[in-house]
Amino acid sequence: MESIAVKDFDLEKTLGCGQFFRYERKEDGSYLISLRDRLFSVRQEGSKLFFSGVPKEFVIRLFRLDENYQKIIKSISKDEFIRKTIKTNFGMRLMRQDPWECLISYICSANNNIPRIKKNLEMISMKFGKRIAHDAHKGFSFPNPGELSNYDKIRGCGVGFRSRFIHETNQTIEEGRLNSLKDRSYEEAREELIKLKGVGDKIADCVCMFSLEKLEAFPVDVWMRRVMLENYFKGEDPKKISNNRIREFGREYFGRYCGYANQFLFYYRRLQK
DNA sequence: CGTCAGGTAGCCA
DNA sequence: TGGCTACCTGAC
Numbered sequence: 001m002e003s004i005a006v007k008d009f010d011l012e013k014t015l016g017c018g019q020f021f022r023y024e025r026k027e028d029g030s031y032l033i034s035l036r037d038r039l040f041s042v043r044q045e046g047s048k049l050f051f052s053g054v055p056k057e058f059v060i061r062l063f064r065l066d067e068n069y070q071k072i073i074k075s076i077s078k079d080e081f082i083r084k085t086i087k088t089n090f091g092m093r094l095m096r097q098d099p100w101e102c103l104i105s106y107i108c109s110a111n112n113n114i115p116r117i118k119k120n121l122e123m124i125s126m127k128f129g130k131r132i133a134h135d136a137h138k139g140f141s142f143p144n145p146g147e148l149s150n151y152d153k154i155r156g157c158g159v160g161f162r163s164r165f166i167h168e169t170n171q172t173i174e175e176g177r178l179n180s181l182k183d184r185s186y187e188e189a190r191e192e193l194i195k196l197k198g199v200g201d202k203i204a205d206c207v208c209m210f211s212l213e214k215l216e217a218f219p220v221d222v223w224m225r226r227v228m229l230e231n232y233f234k235g236e237d238p239k240k241i242s243n244n245r246i247r248e249f250g251r252e253y254f255g256r257y258c259g260y261a262n263q264f265l266f267y268y269r270r271l272q273k
Numbered sequence: 274c275g276t277c278a279g280g281t282a283g284c285c286a
Numbered sequence: 287t288g289g290c291t292a293c294c295t296g297a298c
Contacts, residue, residue: 018279110280116296117279160294165281200281221279242288266279 004049004056008069010091011044017092017267019210021105021118022125022142032134034125035062036098037141039134053134064093072215076254076261081231085268094263095210099178101142102211103193106203107165116158123157124148124166145175165198172196186214201243215259218250224262227269 015023015031022034030043030050040053051059060066077083097105108120121142128143148154148170154163173196181189189212193204205219220228220243228246229238232253254261 106279111278111293112280112295113278113297115278119296155294158295161281161292162294198281202280206279219279223279244287270279 001050001052002056004051004059004065006044006047006049006065008073008091009044009049009063009065009093010089011042011049011063013089013092013267014063014095017089017263018114018270019263020095020097021114021121022101032137032139034139034142036101037130037132039132039137039139039141041134041137061096063095069093072257072260075257076264078254078261082254082261082264085264088272089264089267092263092267094215094259096213097211098142099181099207099211100145100173100175103169103173103178103196103199103203103207104142104148104166106206106210107169107198108159108162109206110162110165110198110203112162120157120159120162124154124159127153127157145170145173145178162198165196168197169199182212186216189214190217201247205247209259209262215257216251218247218254218258218262220244220246220250221266223266223269224250227265227273 011031015033024032026032026041028043030041032039032041038054040051042059043050049059073086077086104124105117105121108117112120125140125142128147129140132139132141148166151163151167154166159166181192184192186208189208190204193199193207194201199207202219202221205217208214209217209219225243225246228250229236229241232249233241233246250262251258
């Protein structure tokens with residue numbers, strides 16, 4: 001099996017931090033990952049990352065192994081608390097997800113819980129995708145834009161009130177246009193995404209950060225709100241702090257790579273605290 | 274049985 | 287802008 005020498009990288013934390021849903025841990029400690037029409041496995045042993053089913057360049061891109069982690073960590077290390085969250089989950093990296101799959105994933109995440117989000121995406125793949133295989137592993141591809149046109153079938157995936165949003169987004173999105181948001185500014189990309197039904201501030205920021213290269217995004221959900229109020233707005237009246245204000249503060253305070261700070265804070269507050 | 278979960282749309286002051 | 291509330295569904 002091929003391998004890559006890695007440093008400042010922790011596969012388990014990267015997959016487990018909650019940014020990505022379509023993966024499964026196997027008995028031997030390897031992970032089976034589904035991404036659009038790919039099915040592949042990855043396993044880490046110390047500073048070696050073994051992989052099969054995809055080219056090396058794909059793995060490097062996906063896990064951002066091409067970027068200067070130390071530089072980013074240094075730039076967001078603004079205080080003791082954020083340093084603690086980084087130390088706890090050192091090696092966690094943001095992933096470069098596929099914009100379309102990421103968009104649908106996060107539309108599914110609204111007022112939902114992680115086990116069910118995973119199940120929803122699995123069902124969508126089973127009902128709309130194609131059978132794919134990698135070695136002895138079997139799976140389903142994620143459907144392409146335009147292929148989620150059967151509303152009743154979407155309902156059958158257990159996504160509830162999000163069915164309408166998924167259906168509408170499917171009819172609206174032109175994939176080339178979605179992907180080209182990478183070349184637009186963060187503000188423009190965000191604005192475009194919010195025009196979609198079912199996509200508000202938080203989901204737009206997640207899609208920007210996880211799939212459109214916008215590490216200057218700072219999504220604020222309930223967990224981010226909690227951890228920020230507890231550590232950066234101490235003594236202030238929570239009722240007077242809007243999520244938008246938290247977002248603006250986070251972007252300003254942590255700077256250009258605030259998305260990384262965001263994910264460390266999120267991960268820490270959800271699991272460790 | 275209620276409650277709750279990684280928000281958002283729609284409506285109103 | 288900011289502050290409500292309903293919303294599918296399945297697991298406690």
